[in-house]
Amino acid sequence: MTDTPKFTSLKVQDPHTKNRNAAEKRFRSYGIIALAIGGLFLAALTFTILKSGLPAFTQYVMKLDVTLSQEQFDDAESQLLKTAVYRDIFVDNFAAQLDAQGVDVAYDAAALERMLGKVGGDIRAHYRENPNDIGVPTTFQLQLSSRVEGYFRGRVTRDTLVDSRFLEKADLDVVDVLRDAGLMTGRFNWAFLTGTDSGVDNPGGAGIGASVIGSFFMMLVVLFLSLPIGVAASIYLEEFAPKNRFTDLVEVNISNLAAVPSIVFGILGLSVFIQFMHLPQSAPLVGGLVLTLMTLPTIIISTRASLKSVPPSIRDAALGIGASKMQSVFHHVLPLAMPGILTGTIIGLAQALGETAPLLLIGMVGFVAREFPDGVAAGFLDPNSAMPAQIYTWAARADVGFYEKAWGGIIVLLVFLLLMNAIAIFLRKKFERRW
Amino acid sequence: MTDYKISAKDVQVYYGDNHAIKDVNVDIEDKTVTAFIGPSGCGKSTFLRCLNRMNDTIDICRVQGDILLDGEDIYDPAVDPVQLRAKVGMVFQKPNPFPKSIYDNVAYGPKIHGLARTKAELDEIVEKSLRKAALWTEAKDRLHSPGTGLSGGQQQRLCIARAIATSPEVLLMDEPCSALDPIATAQVEELIDELRQSYSVVIVTHSMQQAARVSQKTAFFHLGNLVEFGETDKIFTNPEDPRTESYISGRIG
Numbered sequence A: 001m002t003d004t005p006k007f008t009s010l011k012v013q014d015p016h017t018k019n020r021n022a023a024e025k026r027f028r029s030y031g032i033i034a035l036a037i038g039g040l041f042l043a044a045l046t047f048t049i050l051k052s053g054l055p056a057f058t059q060y061v062m063k064l065d066v067t068l069s070q071e072q073f074d075d076a077e078s079q080l081l082k083t084a085v086y087r088d089i090f091v092d093n094f095a096a097q098l099d100a101q102g103v104d105v106a107y108d109a110a111a112l113e114r115m116l117g118k119v120g121g122d123i124r125a126h127y128r129e130n131p132n133d134i135g136v137p138t139t140f141q142l143q144l145s146s147r148v149e150g151y152f153r154g155r156v157t158r159d160t161l162v163d164s165r166f167l168e169k170a171d172l173d174v175v176d177v178l179r180d181a182g183l184m185t186g187r188f189n190w191a192f193l194t195g196t197d198s199g200v201d202n203p204g205g206a207g208i209g210a211s212v213i214g215s216f217f218m219m220l221v222v223l224f225l226s227l228p229i230g231v232a233a234s235i236y237l238e239e240f241a242p243k244n245r246f247t248d249l250v251e252v253n254i255s256n257l258a259a260v261p262s263i264v265f266g267i268l269g270l271s272v273f274i275q276f277m278h279l280p281q282s283a284p285l286v287g288g289l290v291l292t293l294m295t296l297p298t299i300i301i302s303t304r305a306s307l308k309s310v311p312p313s314i315r316d317a318a319l320g321i322g323a324s325k326m327q328s329v330f331h332h333v334l335p336l337a338m339p340g341i342l343t344g345t346i347i348g349l350a351q352a353l354g355e356t357a358p359l360l361l362i363g364m365v366g367f368v369a370r371e372f373p374d375g376v377a378a379g380f381l382d383p384n385s386a387m388p389a390q391i392y393t394w395a396a397r398a399d400v401g402f403y404e405k406a407w408g409g410i411i412v413l414l415v416f417l418l419l420m421n422a423i424a425i426f427l428r429k430k431f432e433r434r435w
Numbered sequence B: 001m002t003d004y005k006i007s008a009k010d011v012q013v014y015y016g017d018n019h020a021i022k023d024v025n026v027d028i029e030d031k032t033v034t035a036f037i038g039p040s041g042c043g044k045s046t047f048l049r050c051l052n053r054m055n056d057t058i059d060i061c062r063v064q065g066d067i068l069l070d071g072e073d074i075y076d077p078a079v080d081p082v083q084l085r086a087k088v089g090m091v092f093q094k095p096n097p098f099p100k101s102i103y104d105n106v107a108y109g110p111k112i113h114g115l116a117r118t119k120a121e122l123d124e125i126v127e128k129s130l131r132k133a134a135l136w137t138e139a140k141d142r143l144h145s146p147g148t149g150l151s152g153g154q155q156q157r158l159c160i161a162r163a164i165a166t167s168p169e170v171l172l173m174d175e176p177c178s179a180l181d182p183i184a185t186a187q188v189e190e191l192i193d194e195l196r197q198s199y200s201v202v203i204v205t206h207s208m209q210q211a212a213r214v215s216q217k218t219a220f221f222h223l224g225n226l227v228e229f230g231e232t233d234k235i236f237t238n239p240e241d242p243r244t245e246s247y248i249s250g251r252i253g
C-alpha cells in the first residue's frame, strides 16, 4: 500500500527538527543566563570587597620635620612628665613649620592631641630607639586619630560630628588647612601588612602581618602532616588493601569525615591536643594539627580519585614484566596521578587557610596576634592568630575603623588563596604528561 | 614429564561462584607456539593469566590444581609471583606502553631486575630487544620520544620488545593482534615465528587463521573446558570432538 516516499526538501525544516532546535536554543540561553548571574554576583562581590577593603591599605599621616638637640633630649629625660616635654617640643616645631610655610591657622595643643593622639610618647620613643637622629632634622609621619582619618575617608562629616573630647568641629577647619598645605596626606599603609593587631581603641594601628605568619606556620604543619599521611593512606587503600567489610567501613567513614562541620574538629582539638596532651593554647602547631584532621579526608578522597583514574592497563603492564606491586605504584601509577594529588592537596590547604571556627575554639583569636614570633620554634608554639580568625575579631569590634581592616584582611586572604590556586594550576601543567 | 615447559593438572578457576575453568590439563612445550582458541568468554584469557599468576591481582579469583613450570609448582607458597613473572612475560590485548620514552619502556624491566650493570649494557639490551621485536629500524632515531606516540602496531611491538627485554623463558600473549590492522598483524605474526627460536610462546587468539598460521599446538576451549588439544594441523583438518569441528567450521562462536 505504501507508495514511493514523497520528496522532502532538506532546506525546509520539518516540525520535529524545529522543536529540537528550539529546545537546544532555549537550553543554551539558560546556560548563558546562569553564567551571567554568576558573573554578576562575582562582580558585585569583588566590587564590594575592593571598595570596603582598599581603604585599609592607605593611612593618613601628618608629616613634620622635627629637630631635637642633645640638650633638649637630656633635659626632657630628666623631667618628671617626660612626654609632656616632648609634646611641647613637637608643638614648637609644628608652629615653626607653619610659619615657614606661611600657613595661618588657630589651634592649641589640646586640638593637636585630638588630631594626632599622644604625640609626646611617639616622639620620645623614636629618639630613645634612634639616638643617632638627635641633633639632625627628622621627618616624622604621625598617624592621625581614627576620627580624623574618618573625616579623610568621608566617614565623619561636619554634619555628623558631635563635639567631644575626641574631636571638635573646629578641629576640622585646622585639618582642612593642614591638608591643603600638604602636611596631612595619605600614604600606602605598610603597617597594615607588616603590623600586628592593636588595641580595641586603635584601629589605625592594626596590621595583619602577625596573623599571616600564624597562618603560614599552620599551613606548614598541615602540608607536612596531611600530604604524606593522606597520600600513604590513599595508596594503601586504593592499591594494597583487600576489599572487605572493614575497608568498606573505613571508606564510608572517610567520606563522612569530609562532611563533618569544622567546629567539631575544633572541639576535638581543644579536648585532645590542649586539655589532654597539654599542648600550648593558641599555638599555630595546635591549629595546624586541627586543620590537618580537617584536610585529611579531602586529600584522601582526591588522591584516591586520581589513583583510580590511572588506567589499570598500566599496572598490568608493570606487573606483567615482573615489577612488584610497590614498583608498579611508585614508578608508574603515582607519577600519573601526581597532578591530581597536588591539585587536591592545594585545594585542601586553601580550604584550611580560610577556616575560622576551629581556630576560635583553640584560642587562636585575633587579639592574641600582638607580636611577631622570634624564631621558628616560637612560630609554631607561641600564641598567635591566623588570617580568618583575625578578620573575624576585627569585624566583631565596635570601632568602625576596624570594619575596613576586616575587609582589607579579606583582600589579603583572597590574594593568598588566588596565589595557591595559581600554584595548583602551575603544578598541574608541569606534571601533566604531554603524551 | 620435565620435557614440558609448563604442565597444568586439573586446574580449576573460580571468580566468586562462577566456575570459569574446569578440569584443564595441558602440557606446553619449549620453543613451540601454542595457540588457545575458542568462543569469547570460554576462559582463554583466564587460563593464560593463571600461567604467570596475573590472576592474583583479582581479589575474587581462586585457582586450584597444579601448574608446573620446569617441574616446579608456581602456586607453591614459597614462589614469589614477581620472580615468576620475570620468567613468564606477558603481552596484553590492548597495547599498553608506559607513558615514557621508547627507550625507557624497554629498559624498565632490565633495570628493575638488575640485568644491566652499565649504561652500555642497557643500551645493548634495548637495541637487541627492539631488533627482535622488528621495531629497531623504525624506532632507532626516536628512542627518546614517547612510546605512546607510535602507531597501534608499533606500540604492540614495543610491548613485545619490553616483554622480551627481561629475557623471559615463556611469553604469554593475549590476543596481541586484535587491535591491529592486517599489515601490523602480519608483522607481529612473523615476529612470533622468530620468537619461537628462543622462547615458549602461548598465544590466545580469536582468529582461527592466525592460530593455523603461527602455532604448532592448538588448544580449543569451550565453556571453561579444554575440549581438544593437539597438533595444530590435526585440530584444523581432522578434529576429534564434534564441538571443535563445529567451531572451526563456524557453527559455534
Ligand SMILES: Nc1ncnc2c1ncn2[C@@H]1O[C@H](COP(=O)(O)OP(=O)(O)O)[C@@H](O)[C@H]1O
Binding pocket: B015, B018, B020, B038, B039, B040, B041, B042, B043, B044, B045, B046, B047, B058
Ligand atoms: N575479572 C573478572 N571478574 C569476574 N569474572 C571474570 C573476570 N574475568 C573474566 N571473568 C569471567 O570468566 C569467564 C571467562 O572469561 P575470559 O577468560 O575473559 O574469556 P575469553 O578470554 O575466552 O574471552 C567469563 O565468564 C567472564 O565473565
Ligand SMILES: [Mg+2]
Binding pocket: B044, B045, B046, B174
Ligand atoms: Mg580474552
